[in-house]
Amino acid sequence: xxxxxxxxxxxxxxxxxxxxxxxxxxxxxxxxxxxxxxxxxxxxxxxxxxxxxxxxxxxxxxxxxxxxxxxxxxxxxxxxxxxxxxxxxxxxxxxxxxxxxxxxxxxxxxxxxxxxxxxxxxxxxxxxxxxxxxxxxxxxxxxxxxxxxxxxxxxxxxxxxxxxxxxxxxxxxxxxxxxxxxxxxxxxxxxxxxxxxxxxxxxxxxxxxxxxxxxxxxxxxxxxxxxxxxxxxxxxxxxxxxxxxxxxxxxxxxxxxxxxxxxxxxxxxxxxxxxxxxxxxxxxxxxxxxxxxxxxxxxxxxxxxxxxxxxxxxxxxx
Numbered sequence: 001x002x003x004x005x006x007x008x009x010x011x012x013x014x015x016x017x018x019x020x021x022x023x024x025x026x027x028x029x030x031x032x033x034x035x036x037x038x039x040x041x042x043x044x045x046x047x048x049x050x051x052x053x054x055x056x057x058x059x060x061x062x063x064x065x066x067x068x069x070x071x072x073x074x075x076x077x078x079x080x081x082x083x084x085x086x087x088x089x090x091x092x093x094x095x096x097x098x099x100x101x102x103x104x105x106x107x108x109x110x111x112x113x114x115x116x117x118x119x120x121x122x123x124x125x126x127x128x129x130x131x132x133x134x135x136x137x138x139x140x141x142x143x144x145x146x147x148x149x150x151x152x153x154x155x156x157x158x159x160x161x162x163x164x165x166x167x168x169x170x171x172x173x174x175x176x177x178x179x180x181x182x183x184x185x186x187x188x189x190x191x192x193x194x195x196x197x198x199x200x201x202x203x204x205x206x207x208x209x210x211x212x213x214x215x216x217x218x219x220x221x222x223x224x225x226x227x228x229x230x231x232x233x234x235x236x237x238x239x240x241x242x243x244x245x246x247x248x249x250x251x252x253x254x255x256x257x258x259x260x261x262x263x264x265x266x267x268x269x270x271x272x273x274x275x276x277x278x279x280x281x282x283x284x285x286x287x288x289x290x291x292x293x294x295x296x297x298x299x300x301x302x303x304x305x306x307x308x309x310x311x312x313x314x315x316x317x318x
Contacts, residue, residue, distance in 0.1 A: 003043075004076075006036040007069045010048060013037060014058045014066050090281040091120040097134070098143035100127040101225045102268065105243055107143075114288045121281050129222045135273050140282050141289075146267035156269040157286065159293045164263040167245060167254040168237040179237070182206075182213045182261055189218035189236035191227045202239065204261040211261065241266055 005026075012022035013033065023033035041048050048062035058066060098107060103125065111123050126132075126139070134142045135153050143159070166185075179185055182204040192215055204211040218236045221227050224244055231238040232253060248254040270289050272282055 004073075006040045007073060009033050009036040010040055010062075011066065011070060011073070013049065013056060014062065017056050019056065088280065089120065090118045090284050092281060093122050093124050094281050094285055095124045095126070095138060095140045096142070096285075097126045097128060097132045097137070097139045099145070100129050100223060101241075101244055102143060103127040104225070110289055110292045113292070114285060117288070118281070118284060121285070123285075134271060140272065140279070141285055142271045143289075144269055144271050146269050153274050154271045155274050156271045157290055159268045159270050159290065161265045161267045162241045162243050163265055164239050165242055165245060165249070166237060166239050166257040166263070167249070168231060168257060169234045169253065170255055172231075172234045172236065173255060175234075178255075179257055182211045182258060185213050185215045185237060188216065190215035191219050191221075191230045191236045191238040192217045193224065193227065193239070194220055194222045202263060204258070204263060206261040239263065 009022060009026055009028070012025050013019055016022050016025065019030045019033045019037075023030045026033065028036075037049060044061075044065070046061045047059050048065055050057045050059055096107075104127065107125065111125070115121070115123065131144070132139060132142055134140075142154075144156070146156070146158075166179075176188060179188060182202065185202070201212045201214050204213065215237075219227070219230055221230075224240055227238045228240055228244055228248070230236065231240070232248070237257065245254050249256055270286055272278070272286060
């Protein structure tokens, strides 16, 4: 039988001095109420109530048990109220993992507005340049590149997309020439992401269809900000996300190249472990994050809009 219900029935019988009144208060029959108390006495190996045809009284053991059980049930009710409150008001630590560069350029404004709205949530941000396992590593939320998701244990929602832009400094181009076709990259020093991110080949689409190129790498790194720094030092041609170099392109520090060709866009998603009962802190943060990217004029601070990217690339190609 339900042990907690048996304890509640016993308390009512002891308080109301009768099985019929207790059964009515709990919403069960007198027969069921009697069985609940009998089950408790059998479990404890002692009599809790003295019964006569006209009255019910609590034994000495029953009185000691009654006082402790009242305390236990009161504590349990407090715990349940606390859990219900936590499900209605976000509280506690929120462990977030994100790519280093994307996090540095885009997360601060989102966390600022979220923290203002939910001050009892403490974001704990980890920035990494590898694919994190949300479940094994205990993260509540991850911001991930869509193509890196391979697990059925997480749920994803789309945040934004960014163009990948081939670029170099004016000084590098003056010295080494400006490529006008993807295959011309074979003649240049290229600054590339590690192959685990995009593969060994760069796949362009142009008027003649698909063009696959395996660039001649001068430097390979797993961090796009590092590649940006190398590019700004005139070391070679880099392929970088638009959200990272929008200001560099606008100021002329970097020049977009191969304007008649496009690389696949990078889709950024928010991911969280699949759970039947999603913690309210996770649900509210995911909703806030999606809303932020959906409603801001720029998908996020520092994210170059696709139309603006295409405008700059086209003008550079012209």
